[in-house]
Amino acid sequence: MVEVNLWSGLRPLANGEEMVEVEADTVGGLLDALVEQHPGLQEAIDAGVSVAVDGRIIASALDEPIRPDSEVFLMQRLKGG
Amino acid sequence: MALDDQKGGFKFIGTRPNRPDGLDKVTGRARFGADAHASGMLHAAILRSPHAHARIKKIDTSRAEAAKGVKAIVTRADFTQSLQPAPGMKGENWNILENVMAGDTALYDGHAVAAVAATSALAAKDALKLIEVEYEPLPHVTDVDKAMQADAPVIREGVAAGTVPKGLHPNVAGYHESGHGDVEAGFAEADLVVEDHFVTEATHQGYIEPHACLAQLGADGKGELWCCTQGHWNVQKVCAALLDLETSQLRVTASEIGGGFGGKTAVFIEPVALALSRKANRPVKLVMSRAEVFRATGPTSSTSMDVKIGMKKDGTITAAQGVFRLQGGAFPGAPADMTAMCAFAPYALKNVHQIGYDVMTNRPKQAAYRAPGSPMAAFGVESVIDELCNQLGLDPLDTRLKNASHEGTKASYGPKFQRIGLVETLEAAKAHPHYTAPLKPGQGRGISCGFWFNHGGETAVSLALSEDGTVQLAVGTPDIGGSRASMALMAAEVLGVPYDNIRVIIADTASLGYNEISHGSRVTYASGLATIKAAEDAVKKLCARAAAKWGIPEDAVKWEDGCAVPSGPNAGEFPPMPIAEITRKMGATGGPICGHFEATPEGAGVSFATHIVDSEVDPETGKTSVVRYTVVQDAGKAIHPTYVEGQFQGGAAQGIGWALNEEYIYGEDGRLQNPLFLDYRIPVASDLPMIDTVIVEVPNPGHPYGVRGVGETSICPPLAAIANAVSAAAGVRMRQLPMSPPRILEALEKQAGDG
Numbered sequence A: 001m002v003e004v005n006l007w008s009g010l011r012p013l014a015n016g017e018e019m020v021e022v023e024a025d026t027v028g029g030l031l032d033a034l035v036e037q038h039p040g041l042q043e044a045i046d047a048g049v050s051v052a053v054d055g056r057i058i059a060s061a062l063d064e065p066i067r068p069d070s071e072v073f074l075m076q077r078l079k080g081g
Numbered sequence B: 001m002a003l004d005d006q007k008g009g010f011k012f013i014g015t016r017p018n019r020p021d022g023l024d025k026v027t028g029r030a031r032f033g034a035d036a037h038a039s040g041m042l043h044a045a046i047l048r049s050p051h052a053h054a055r056i057k058k059i060d061t062s063r064a065e066a067a068k069g070v071k072a073i074v075t076r077a078d079f080t081q082s083l084q085p086a087p088g089m090k091g092e093n094w095n096i097l098e099n100v101m102a103g104d105t106a107l108y109d110g111h112a113v114a115a116v117a118a119t120s121a122l123a124a125k126d127a128l129k130l131i132e133v134e135y136e137p138l139p140h141v142t143d144v145d146k147a148m149q150a151d152a153p154v155i156r157e158g159v160a161a162g163t164v165p166k167g168l169h170p171n172v173a174g175y176h177e178s179g180h181g182d183v184e185a186g187f188a189e190a191d192l193v194v195e196d197h198f199v200t201e202a203t204h205q206g207y208i209e210p211h212a213c214l215a216q217l218g219a220d221g222k223g224e225l226w227c228c229t230q231g232h233w234n235v236q237k238v239c240a241a242l243l244d245l246e247t248s249q250l251r252v253t254a255s256e257i258g259g260g261f262g263g264k265t266a267v268f269i270e271p272v273a274l275a276l277s278r279k280a281n282r283p284v285k286l287v288m289s290r291a292e293v294f295r296a297t298g299p300t301s302s303t304s305m306d307v308k309i310g311m312k313k314d315g316t317i318t319a320a321q322g323v324f325r326l327q328g329g330a331f332p333g334a335p336a337d338m339t340a341m342c343a344f345a346p347y348a349l350k351n352v353h354q355i356g357y358d359v360m361t362n363r364p365k366q367a368a369y370r371a372p373g374s375p376m377a378a379f380g381v382e383s384v385i386d387e388l389c390n391q392l393g394l395d396p397l398d399t400r401l402k403n404a405s406h407e408g409t410k411a412s413y414g415p416k417f418q419r420i421g422l423v424e425t426l427e428a429a430k431a432h433p434h435y436t437a438p439l440k441p442g443q444g445r446g447i448s449c450g451f452w453f454n455h456g457g458e459t460a461v462s463l464a465l466s467e468d469g470t471v472q473l474a475v476g477t478p479d480i481g482g483s484r485a486s487m488a489l490m491a492a493e494v495l496g497v498p499y500d501n502i503r504v505i506i507a508d509t510a511s512l513g514y515n516e517i518s519h520g521s522r523v524t525y526a527s528g529l530a531t532i533k534a535a536e537d538a539v540k541k542l543c544a545r546a547a548a549k550w551g552i553p554e555d556a557v558k559w560e561d562g563c564a565v566p567s568g569p570n571a572g573e574f575p576p577m578p579i580a581e582i583t584r585k586m587g588a589t590g591g592p593i594c595g596h597f598e599a600t601p602e603g604a605g606v607s608f609a610t611h612i613v614d615s616e617v618d619p620e621t622g623k624t625s626v627v628r629y630t631v632v633q634d635a636g637k638a639i640h641p642t643y644v645e646g647q648f649q650g651g652a653a654q655g656i657g658w659a660l661n662e663e664y665i666y667g668e669d670g671r672l673q674n675p676l677f678l679d680y681r682i683p684v685a686s687d688l689p690m691i692d693t694v695i696v697e698v699p700n701p702g703h704p705y706g707v708r709g710v711g712e713t714s715i716c717p718p719l720a721a722i723a724n725a726v727s728a729a730a731g732v733r734m735r736q737l738p739m740s741p742p743r744i745l746e747a748l749e750k751q752a753g754d755g
Helices: A008-014 A027-037 A039-047 B022-027 B088-100 B121-128 B183-189 B232-243 B270-280 B290-296 B336-343 B374-392 B396-403 B422-431 B483-495 B523-550 B579-584 B641-660 B718-730 B741-754
Strands: A002-005 A019-022 A049-053 A056-058 A072-076 B042-048 B054-060 B070-074 B112-118 B132-137 B172-180 B192-200 B212-217 B223-227 B250-254 B284-287 B302-311 B317-327 B352-359 B443-452 B459-465 B471-475 B502-506 B557-560 B563-566 B594-599 B607-617 B624-634 B691-696
Touching: A002 A027, A008 A039, A008 B172, A019 A027, A027 A039, A027 A049, A039 A049, A039 B088, A072 B336, B042 B121, B042 B270, B042 B290, B054 B112, B070 B121, B070 B270, B088 B172, B088 B232, B088 B270, B112 B121, B112 B270, B172 B336, B183 B302, B183 B317, B192 B374, B212 B270, B223 B232, B223 B270, B232 B250, B232 B270, B270 B284, B302 B374, B317 B336, B317 B374, B336 B352, B336 B374, B374 B396, B374 B443, B374 B718, B396 B422, B396 B443, B422 B443, B422 B607, B422 B624, B422 B691, B443 B718, B459 B523, B471 B483, B471 B523, B483 B502, B483 B523, B523 B557, B523 B563, B523 B579, B523 B594, B607 B718, B624 B641, B624 B718, B641 B691, B641 B718, B718 B741
Parallel strands: A002 A072, B042 B284, B223 B250, B317 B352, B471 B502, B624 B691
Antiparallel strands: A002 A019, A049 A056, A049 A072, B042 B112, B054 B132, B070 B112, B172 B352, B192 B302, B212 B223, B212 B284, B302 B317, B443 B607, B459 B471, B459 B594, B557 B563, B607 B624
8 A cells, every 4th residue: 555645735636534544556547546436536636646756756646656655645736947 | 666776976967968959959950930832821910909908899801801811800709608717827828719710808008809810911900900999988997006906997707716805896806825833923032023005017938039830720620739938738739728729739849049037828819820820721920019018928927925923033034924916917826825925935944924915907927937926025035124124234134044934844835845955055155255255445245145946847858779789769848048058968868878969959849748847846856757767768678688698587687878788697698789889770679769757746845046246326317237146046066057157147147137127117198118129128148247157066865866957946036136245335225126126216316305
């Protein structure tokens, strides 16, 4: 199981949980599993999120691997200038 | 991908050759957005709302259509009807359409409501006067704090994203909240807590080249578009969605670009020109005036911010919290999330909490401007840290060093940092002679740190070898900061051929796979990485041709200094085979040799900077001068140091304008009062000191050569560093930007009155 940390603004959409455990070995699998557990997260994920895996910020690549002990944070997706 | 294979021993990387496009640009040969012409071309002009907020009851174009030379007029009815509004950013294409051409409501002064194509630019402008629009003015709001109040007019119902807490005004389109620890407990541990309110005004990216395009679209849905943009694949995608086209049938070519700074990541006039062309069945050229650029293209958000930080006497920060309200114009999307996430990132904090509000008003849709949101956040945060240091008698650099984030620090926005170079920038700033140079009476010194994430993004690069062994390199990211030079250097490094033997072009949308916009400081990182990989792909094929010639296995050949050579004594003895010897016969030895690479690299390293500023304030007039400026920034690895320094200096120069003079001024009527460079004053060369630069190189583990983006971080510290310097020089804390002479005099007079 991977522990996924949500930013505070997402918690009301995930039954108030700060951290959600999901079964996943890729970024894409993780996002799918999050929505499965908490459908309320769908809109925020569709709007664009990044996933920080062990400090690396994954903006797009759904095939990036995740280990069970990875540190995972959901983040809002960057828009740069 | 394992991308950390080489970090030193370079032949070309780190040198400073002239940029490949330099001669074109200084001789006028380079073609910018407005430089394109086509046979039978029409000229277009756009009618814009004179109201800040008004219902469009009726548009009558009949008189304009009858005018001499007019060939087509478009309104919202000429764009797709299939897009629908949706909450938050889900309805972004609808938002773009609504901004490109108003629907039933004009949402800001300058909002497009109709457009004309005619046989001359004058005829098009004259025809605008014949279009009759019946407006019903509505109440408006342009201030971010007022837009959040209960009695504020609602810009549009139903915009709020699902993450926005219930009970907030409908103008709050987005909400971000993050942090960790217990800030109240942290404040209780502090010896001193400073809390303050800060305000920044909207500023424009100020690119010298206005938006311009030449469009051709036939009734068969096939189109060609030439435009100045930071991302032509995005233009292609958006235009296709707004005009019901198949994406691949619209070929978009990026012109040279006369500045963008984030403002040309958006789409404004291109769909309008295409719609006119489709209707007139003629090519249509559309060029914005400067006033249109100011009124209808993206300025940055204005902000209202509250920052509170607690500190111990020894300088340890015990807790930090910030509330950042961003005015984003009449659409969702202001970077409230980035503002909040960047705010405290330079510091290792046990207790931190940040909230961002994305707020809609009757102003043009905000657009990215170099590290969107981060400079404003730094202004608030670094001003409070400066005040804490002043009141506790602490050295501002040592205090920042004491609290600095480093590898392994839990960032204020959540995850742990990988290898970062903030401490190195602070140490370099401390060692710089500027930091200890004496100040003259009336002068003050300020410092600030700044942070930006940087980005990777979808990237495709192709490289083709010519028979003479020279190289054509096609990238898809418009060159907004000297990137052709950097790409050529990276390709030269891999191929071992002279820099001048490589011609770099920005390919059109039909020639490469999708390339994300040149934004997020991603070009040298992502296109650079793809260039290296494409060159390595070509090298592999070159080695294979040599192996075939020598009759040895492919893995028995390696590439050295532009030649195939046997990889070791067991491979056999063969003289080095130069690239030109292989390419001369490539047609007969297997065909053309090309290299390519397509990926979404995800290893863009975050970056930090520290700036030192000396300023001088005239207490009689309130005029401020920046007398000395030093930028210290981590570039990871400077591929072309001159252009890295240029990015550092450019960020500082734009920050000086933002801090001291630039602002959007709205009247009570909600109309922009200063839509010209005469009244909206950007710094000119004579306003600026020589901006000194120090390149720190802490390699990014996510790039083969260690590159970190540099284009945006350079604008993160200036607002705060200048504000701290001006506050020190004036002897009064400046909490509102720009620090124009009237504001400085007002602050001095208020302080004298209070005293």
